[in-house]
Amino acid sequence: MNNNEIKHTEKLIERFFNGDTTLAEERSLYRLFSRGVLPPELEKYRPVFAGFGSMQAGGEHRARLMPAFRRAVCGTAAALVLIFGVSAYLNYHEDRMLARVYGGSYVIENGHRIDDLSMIKTDIETALGEARHIEEHIEKRSPIEQAEQDLLNSIDDPDERKRISEMLN
Known part of the structure; x- marks a missing residue:
């Protein structure tokens, strides 16, 4: 570099x-200080401009917007993933609730034991409904009717049970 160039660079x-x-x-200064050899009067500035030059953006970047169709597809995919996740959680939660309430229950159909709670849930609920109905029916009976029924249930002989039932009615 000649003296004029050095003075121009200092200014x-x-x-x-x-x-x-x-x-x-500024870019011309960054390029100048990234070169190999500099005059001694400029060498002291090399670390400063090397630092500023390293922070320089690679150029102007424009934000690129995602096309509307792609956004719609991504949004739909995200919604489907969310729906699938919620559905899977609800199924898991229902299975846990069934296990907590009906754990250990089973049904025997055609000689086969079925203990998959999701398959026998309706059978269990039906049996529980019938049991509630029987309890309600029993609660509606008078104490005398209850005593008579208990007496009849304690008799093993069917003929004797029929004869006593006829006498009570």
Whole structure:
């Protein structure tokens, strides 16, 4: 570099520190200080401009917007994943509730034991409904009717039970 170039560069550096340089001038300073050999009077500025040059953006970047169709597809996919996740959780939660309430229950159909709670849930609920109905029916009976029924249930002989039932009615 000749003396004029060095003086011009020093003035440019002074303007840089005063905040009066343009982006193009700043880029030329960054390029200058990234070169291998510099005059001794400029060498002291190398670390400063190397640091500023490393922070320089690679150029202007424009934000790219996702096309509307792609956003719609992504939104739909996200909604489906959410629906699937909620559905899986609800199924899991229902299985846990069934196990907590009906754990250990089973049904025998055609000689086969079925203990999958999701398959026998309706059978269990039907049996519980019938049991509630029987309890309600029993609660509606008078104490005398209850005693008579208990007496009849305690008799093993069917003929004797029939004869006593006829006498009570």
